Amino acid sequence: MAAIAAAGAATMTTASLAWPATAGSASSGNAPAGKAPGKGRWVLLDSEDFDRPLHVDGAAWRLDPQGKRSPWNVDAFDDDGEAWTKMSGPLFRKQLSTLNVFRKRVAFGRHGWLTAEVAALDKDHDGHPDSRPGLSTTTLPGGQKAARLSEPSWDAGVLIRPTHPLPPHYRVEMTLRGIDFGGKRHGTFDYNGRHNGYTKEACKTRYPWTFTGALSGKSRCQYHDVTRENGFYYMTILDYATPAPHGNPDIHFRRKVIMDGYYSDQPRWKSAATCNPKTRKMYRTFDGTFNGVNALFARGDKFIGGADNNISTEYYAKTACGNASLDKPYGPGKRFSGHLTSAELQPQLLPKASYRFAVERDRTGYTLEMSGPFLHIGQATLRVHHDFIENGRPIWHYNQTPGEYxxxxxxxxxxxxxxxxxxxxxxxxKGSAYPDSFVIGDPHLNYYEGEAVVDDIRLYVPRKDG
Structure with a gap:
C-alpha cells in the first residue's frame, strides 16, 4: 500500500481475565490476570456523553465527485480505485457509473474532536440518497442522552471517528447501550420482520465492489446476496486519518487492530469457533447465538488469498481459550478454522446493561479490552495485549512515525x-508512517444494516508521571 504521512477508567467487574496464548504459557505477551487498567494511569483528554443535541441528520448531503479531487479519496482500493479498474477493465467503471455516492462529514463534540461520516448510494440517479442513514440524539430509559446510529438500508454506511489522528499513546473507549445489526434472537435469525437484521426486500447485494473488481455478465441482483452477513465495528483502529464508508474490500488493508461483530451463517464459517471465557473451552460458532465479538490483530507478514490475489491481511486472535493464526486449523485436535470469536454478547440485556470496548496503545503495542455481561461468564472484563512485533509477527502498519519501523x-x-x-x-x-484513527459503526457501503446506541466515547492519554 502507498505510505501515508502521519499527522502530527475501567468499569468494575466481577471477573477480569487475561487471555493466554496456550495453557501454561509464560510468554504470551498478555496483560496479567486480574489486572485491569488503573485510573491513575490515564488522564482524560476528550469525552463525549451526547448530552448536547447532534446535528448530523440536518446537515446537507454532498455528492462525492470521486477521483483524487474527492475529499474522501484514499488509495487504489477505495470506491473508484485504480486497483478495481486494473483487475476488471472498463466493466468496473461502467458498473460504478450506475450509481452515485452521497456523503456527510460533520464534526461534533467539544472543539469538534469527533466526526460523523455518513454515506448512502443513489442507485436510481434521481439526485438523492436512496436511504436516510444518520446519527441522532436519543434518550435512554434512565433519562440520560445517547447517540443512535441508524442505518435502515444496507447500501449505506455510518461511522464515528476522531477528527484528528490519535496521539502516540492513548486509551480510547466507548460504551454500547443497544445493538441490532443482526445475529440470532431467541434462537432464530428471523425476528421483527427481518432476517439477520435486514429487511426482506430482494436484490440486497454487494454490487459493484468485489475483491477482484466487476463480475462479467452479472447484473446488480446477480451479485452476492449480503443478507446472511451482518456486523458492526465496536472499536477498530485504522491506519489513515480520515476513515469513511467505502465499498467493503477497502477496509481490509486498513485495519491495525479490530474489535467487531460479524454475524454470518455462511457455510464457510461452519468450522469457526467461539470461546467460552468461563470454561476456557471452544465451541462451534454455529452452536451459539451469533452475537460474538472478534478481537483481532491484523498481521503485517501474512495475507489472505494466495500468490495471485492478495485480498486482505491475515489475522491473529487471542482469547481465554487460546490463540490462533486464522490461516491455520486451531483448537483441540485442530478441529476449528476461520474466525475465533472471543465472547458472545447478550443484546437482550441492553440498554439496562452496557458493554464497554477499549483499545490502548503504549510504548510496546496494543491492548484490546471488552467489559460487560457476556454469555456463559456474566459480568467480566477481558483484556489482551500484543506487542508491535511479537514472536516475529508484526501488527500491520503499527508505526505512527518512520523511526518506529x-x-x-x-x-x-x-x-x-x-x-x-x-x-x-x-x-x-522503510520511511513510511501510518496514523491511528478509530472507527465505531459500519464502514461498508454495500454490507450491513441495523442500528446501535452509543452512550459515551472517551479518549485518555498517559499520566505524565506514570
Missing part, C-alpha cells in the same frame, strides 16, 4: 482479476 516487512502484493492485474509494489516500505 525499519522496513523489514515490506513486500510486493499481486491482485489478479478477470481482466488484469494490479500490483502493490511496496506494502510497508
Amino acid at each position: 525499519d522496513g523489514r516487512f515490506d513486500r510486493k502484493l499481486v491482485h489478479k482479476g478477470p481482466a488484469g492485474t494490479y500490483v502493490t509494489k511496496h506494502t510497508w516500505p
Whole structure:
C-alpha cells in the first residue's frame, strides 16, 4: 500500500481475565490476570456523553465527485480505485457509473474532536440518497442522552471517528447501550420482520465492489446476496486519518487492530469457533447465538488469498481459550478454522446493561479490552495485549512515525482479476508512517444494516508521571 504521512477508567467487574496464548504459557505477551487498567494511569483528554443535541441528520448531503479531487479519496482500493479498474477493465467503471455516492462529514463534540461520516448510494440517479442513514440524539430509559446510529438500508454506511489522528499513546473507549445489526434472537435469525437484521426486500447485494473488481455478465441482483452477513465495528483502529464508508474490500488493508461483530451463517464459517471465557473451552460458532465479538490483530507478514490475489491481511486472535493464526486449523485436535470469536454478547440485556470496548496503545503495542455481561461468564472484563512485533509477527502498519519501523516487512502484493492485474509494489516500505484513527459503526457501503446506541466515547492519554 502507498505510505501515508502521519499527522502530527475501567468499569468494575466481577471477573477480569487475561487471555493466554496456550495453557501454561509464560510468554504470551498478555496483560496479567486480574489486572485491569488503573485510573491513575490515564488522564482524560476528550469525552463525549451526547448530552448536547447532534446535528448530523440536518446537515446537507454532498455528492462525492470521486477521483483524487474527492475529499474522501484514499488509495487504489477505495470506491473508484485504480486497483478495481486494473483487475476488471472498463466493466468496473461502467458498473460504478450506475450509481452515485452521497456523503456527510460533520464534526461534533467539544472543539469538534469527533466526526460523523455518513454515506448512502443513489442507485436510481434521481439526485438523492436512496436511504436516510444518520446519527441522532436519543434518550435512554434512565433519562440520560445517547447517540443512535441508524442505518435502515444496507447500501449505506455510518461511522464515528476522531477528527484528528490519535496521539502516540492513548486509551480510547466507548460504551454500547443497544445493538441490532443482526445475529440470532431467541434462537432464530428471523425476528421483527427481518432476517439477520435486514429487511426482506430482494436484490440486497454487494454490487459493484468485489475483491477482484466487476463480475462479467452479472447484473446488480446477480451479485452476492449480503443478507446472511451482518456486523458492526465496536472499536477498530485504522491506519489513515480520515476513515469513511467505502465499498467493503477497502477496509481490509486498513485495519491495525479490530474489535467487531460479524454475524454470518455462511457455510464457510461452519468450522469457526467461539470461546467460552468461563470454561476456557471452544465451541462451534454455529452452536451459539451469533452475537460474538472478534478481537483481532491484523498481521503485517501474512495475507489472505494466495500468490495471485492478495485480498486482505491475515489475522491473529487471542482469547481465554487460546490463540490462533486464522490461516491455520486451531483448537483441540485442530478441529476449528476461520474466525475465533472471543465472547458472545447478550443484546437482550441492553440498554439496562452496557458493554464497554477499549483499545490502548503504549510504548510496546496494543491492548484490546471488552467489559460487560457476556454469555456463559456474566459480568467480566477481558483484556489482551500484543506487542508491535511479537514472536516475529508484526501488527500491520503499527508505526505512527518512520523511526518506529525499519522496513523489514515490506513486500510486493499481486491482485489478479478477470481482466488484469494490479500490483502493490511496496506494502510497508522503510520511511513510511501510518496514523491511528478509530472507527465505531459500519464502514461498508454495500454490507450491513441495523442500528446501535452509543452512550459515551472517551479518549485518555498517559499520566505524565506514570
